[in-house]
Amino acid sequence: MTVGGAYPNSRGTMANGATVTASDVLELSQPLPLDGGQRLEGVRIAYEAYGELAPAKDNVVFVAHATTGDQYVASPHPITGKPGWWDRMVGPGKPIDTDRFYVLSANVIGSCMGSTGPGSLAPDGKPYAMRFPVITIRDMVRAHVALFDALGIERLHAIVGGSMGGMQALSLAANWPHIPERVLVIASTAAMAAQNIAFQEVGRQAIMADPDWQGGNYYGTGKSPDAGLAVARMAAHITYLSEESLTGKFGRRLQNRDAKSFGFDADFQVESYLRHQGLSFTTRFDANSYLYITRAMSYFDLEEEQGGKLAEAFAKTDARFCVISFDTDWLYPTEQSRKLVHALNAAGAPVSFVELSAPYGHDSFLLDVPALDSVVTGFLD
Amino acid sequence: MAETNTPLRPDLALIADHVAPGSRVLDIGCGDGTLMAALRDGKGVDARGMEIDPAKVAQCVSKGLSVIQGDANTDLAFYPDGSFDYAILSQTLQTTFRPDVMLDELLRVGRKAFVSFPNFAHWRVRMALMWRGRMPVTRHLTYSWYDTPNIHHLTIADFRDLLDRKGVKVERCWFVANGREVGAAVANWRAQNAVFQISR
Numbered sequence A: 001m002t003v004g005g006a007y008p009n010s011r012g013t014m015a016n017g018a019t020v021t022a023s024d025v026l027e028l029s030q031p032l033p034l035d036g037g038q039r040l041e042g043v044r045i046a047y048e049a050y051g052e053l054a055p056a057k058d059n060v061v062f063v064a065h066a067t068t069g070d071q072y073v074a075s076p077h078p079i080t081g082k083p084g085w086w087d088r089m090v091g092p093g094k095p096i097d098t099d100r101f102y103v104l105s106a107n108v109i110g111s112c113m114g115s116t117g118p119g120s121l122a123p124d125g126k127p128y129a130m131r132f133p134v135i136t137i138r139d140m141v142r143a144h145v146a147l148f149d150a151l152g153i154e155r156l157h158a159i160v161g162g163s164m165g166g167m168q169a170l171s172l173a174a175n176w177p178h179i180p181e182r183v184l185v186i187a188s189t190a191a192m193a194a195q196n197i198a199f200q201e202v203g204r205q206a207i208m209a210d211p212d213w214q215g216g217n218y219y220g221t222g223k224s225p226d227a228g229l230a231v232a233r234m235a236a237h238i239t240y241l242s243e244e245s246l247t248g249k250f251g252r253r254l255q256n257r258d259a260k261s262f263g264f265d266a267d268f269q270v271e272s273y274l275r276h277q278g279l280s281f282t283t284r285f286d287a288n289s290y291l292y293i294t295r296a297m298s299y300f301d302l303e304e305e306q307g308g309k310l311a312e313a314f315a316k317t318d319a320r321f322c323v324i325s326f327d328t329d330w331l332y333p334t335e336q337s338r339k340l341v342h343a344l345n346a347a348g349a350p351v352s353f354v355e356l357s358a359p360y361g362h363d364s365f366l367l368d369v370p371a372l373d374s375v376v377t378g379f380l381d
Numbered sequence B: 001m002a003e004t005n006t007p008l009r010p011d012l013a014l015i016a017d018h019v020a021p022g023s024r025v026l027d028i029g030c031g032d033g034t035l036m037a038a039l040r041d042g043k044g045v046d047a048r049g050m051e052i053d054p055a056k057v058a059q060c061v062s063k064g065l066s067v068i069q070g071d072a073n074t075d076l077a078f079y080p081d082g083s084f085d086y087a088i089l090s091q092t093l094q095t096t097f098r099p100d101v102m103l104d105e106l107l108r109v110g111r112k113a114f115v116s117f118p119n120f121a122h123w124r125v126r127m128a129l130m131w132r133g134r135m136p137v138t139r140h141l142t143y144s145w146y147d148t149p150n151i152h153h154l155t156i157a158d159f160r161d162l163l164d165r166k167g168v169k170v171e172r173c174w175f176v177a178n179g180r181e182v183g184a185a186v187a188n189w190r191a192q193n194a195v196f197q198i199s200r
Helices: A137-150 A164-175 A194-209 A211-216 A226-240 A243-249 A269-282 A287-299 A310-314 A334-346 A361-366 A370-380 B010-018 B034-043 B054-062 B072-078 B099-109 B123-132 B156-166 B184-190
Strands: A009-013 A020-027 A044-050 A060-064 A102-106 A158-162 A182-186 A320-326 A351-356 B024-028 B046-051 B066-069 B084-090 B110-118 B169-177 B193-199
Touching (some): A020 A137, A060 A137, A060 A164, A158 A370, A164 A182, A164 A287, A164 A310, A182 A370, A194 A211, A194 A287, A211 A287, A226 A287, A226 A361, A243 A269, A243 A361, A310 A334, A320 A370, A334 A351, A334 B072, A351 A370, A370 B054, B010 B034, B010 B110, B010 B169, B024 B034, B034 B046, B072 B099, B084 B099, B099 B110, B099 B156, B169 B184
Parallel strands (some): A060 A102, A060 A158, A158 A182, A320 A351, B024 B046, B024 B084, B046 B066, B084 B110
Antiparallel strands (some): A044 A102, B110 B193
């Protein structure tokens, strides 16, 4: 269910293809200040909610989504029709139990699923494209906080996030320390490492090298940098999986053929799979949004933000923390979670940490890992 | 006994009885969090834990406890000095790589420490060595020599020697045989387990 008419919502469908949403949309009446120094006018925040908000508004669990995720946590994606991306985790009787909790999720600003991003119309009536300001993770969270304010939510029972969602959870605890009571950070980090910055730069360069990108001004031209965006997705997708899971899933098996073609078709199943992943991604995601969101991630460094002492970031919050990593995740390896945990320890914060064993690499947080379910259930209880 | 629903192991019950209410405690090798939960629920203690087994960490988290998966041999280094009123190391000292270094670490992160360990000079252990000429396997030391996690067996007398050499003060100590306390004079023969409360 969604929140009723007491709030400044509207079922928004913008003329621009990149910002179509079936979600509730909050329009901010005030400009949103950004870390880059600019103020973003007319910000729209698309959000979904599941479960019933308790009269005291004390049962809110906010789910922060990952890079290319969205607010459709537990409801079908409006474009692909696929179940919500965390359908296995969020729902009645599930670890994030919508019979108990009011589960809220919002599309990050910079994205393309209804919240203001580079595909949205600027005040001059034309799409922002590359005129959209570079945003940070903290800017995304600032928009979430504006949503909480509009909904009259002062405290969160928990904020939960994997990957970039974990960064948002940490940013909330560091910058709005009075809001979260529990902070659950899965397969994430307090600072984006060089390797991750590097992979994302490959993705951005692939997009910008596509002639159809047109300096970002492809909206309304009938062309979009699908080839570049697909390559970006293919490269990123490899980083989400473990070597073990790729080998297990595909090995060296050939795709619908008995012998190698001695050409450059997708001979191997893994090639065919990646091409499919890349191509289908372009039907649901905006290339410029990919540029802006990955930029925000590469700028994320909570330690730098706190003047070089990571522990300082958590000195002001009385939230409980739970940090989870996966042993096969080489994109956000356990060591990065441990560094975060040590900082939380040094700040005296109540923190739990566990490295779970799962074969799927970084994507483990989205997949069937029963041990994850039990930790999430226990932590939210 | 501590105020708890499930009965604590005798050494844990002794520790629980002597932790000051409302204090800050680090339970190293906290297992499924039984002691931590008892301290929290019975004495309003701010209990934190460290445990190497992820399944047990998950059990702790589901009890609402704050537990970090980590290896006590290396990961205590990340706690600031004097972070805790008490550091607790129960039945674990003999499994550490360097019990002497561990002792220093306990009294660095905690102002006081509780240490409990199985006594290798218990008469049954002595008999097994003397008469059978083999590494003892008893009710309290159930492992064979080749698969035991107890890589640094010690006796109560050994432990006292180490404390002396380090200038560590014994505030209290208890010795347990078959669930009952025995006197210090006969402990090195008769006690299966020892519990020490120590400080600098």
